[in-house]
Amino acid sequence: MTQFFEDICIGDVLDIGVHTFSPEEIIRYAEKFDPQPYHLSEEAAQQTHFGRLCASGWHTASIYMRLLVLKNQEIERAARQRGAPIALIGPSPGLEELKWRLPVFAGDTISYKRCVSGKTESRSRPDWGIVHGENHGTNQNGETVFSFKSNVFVQRSPR
């Protein structure tokens, strides 16, 4: 996001990026952060209700973050190149309704998107507004596997 609060519209969609989860990276993440059988090996996963190797929910979230940071850096670079002003982004008051709706299996390709669902002017910080977003990860079959609602402070236009 490089836009000021006033320039962001409800309904705006950001294509954050696409990621295919390889078995190797699923296992590597799980060994460090979520060592449960269905994240650690195909053989062990077959003995569980998942039936197949699948990614930790926090891995799915971590990849969302990776793609969002890279996308924002790309948008900022492009804005700088054309001499456009870049709005400051403030802290997030937190996330809501973080859900892992379906497993992300090894080999699945997840597309992440954010849709602006609302805007609130900040009373306590008149130079800032809060942008509300609906975030989704969707697999190659069009099924939503991951979703949450985000809130972030965005600078208001100095104009």
Add this chain to the structure above:
Amino acid sequence: MTQFFEDICIGDVLDIGVHTFSPEEIIRYAEKFDPQPYHLSEEAAQQTHFGRLCASGWHTASIYMRLLVLKNQEIERAARQRGAPIALIGPSPGLEELKWRLPVFAGDTISYKRCVSGKTESRSRPDWGIVHGENHGTNQNGETVFSFKSNVFVQRSPR
């Protein structure tokens, strides 16, 4: 958690574990999942509003998961050794109010706890209940740095 729904009490506290965030692991996580300057090097962080190297919020969450899995495995092993029955844990309907309240700086030691805040009998799944929890990460100064509300399906006692 190895206890059945009926045996879990509101107010029960689980000490999930303690973790000290080294600069090396903060940088390693950030390179993979959150490549922003304040997570990538002490020097770059000094140029930002954080002032010092600090962990990605998703890294703080990932370590919560690591410690929770290890703690649950330890509790299950102990229950098995004494021949106690182990309740099944079902899927989570999702998390609420995920907040990163203060930065986790390099060298900080975070203690993670979960407190049972409520219980709901499932109408649609009579063999299961939902246990609601308040989860906190607290630094060495007693400040809450990370929190969220969890919900998880827990098997009801077959007795």
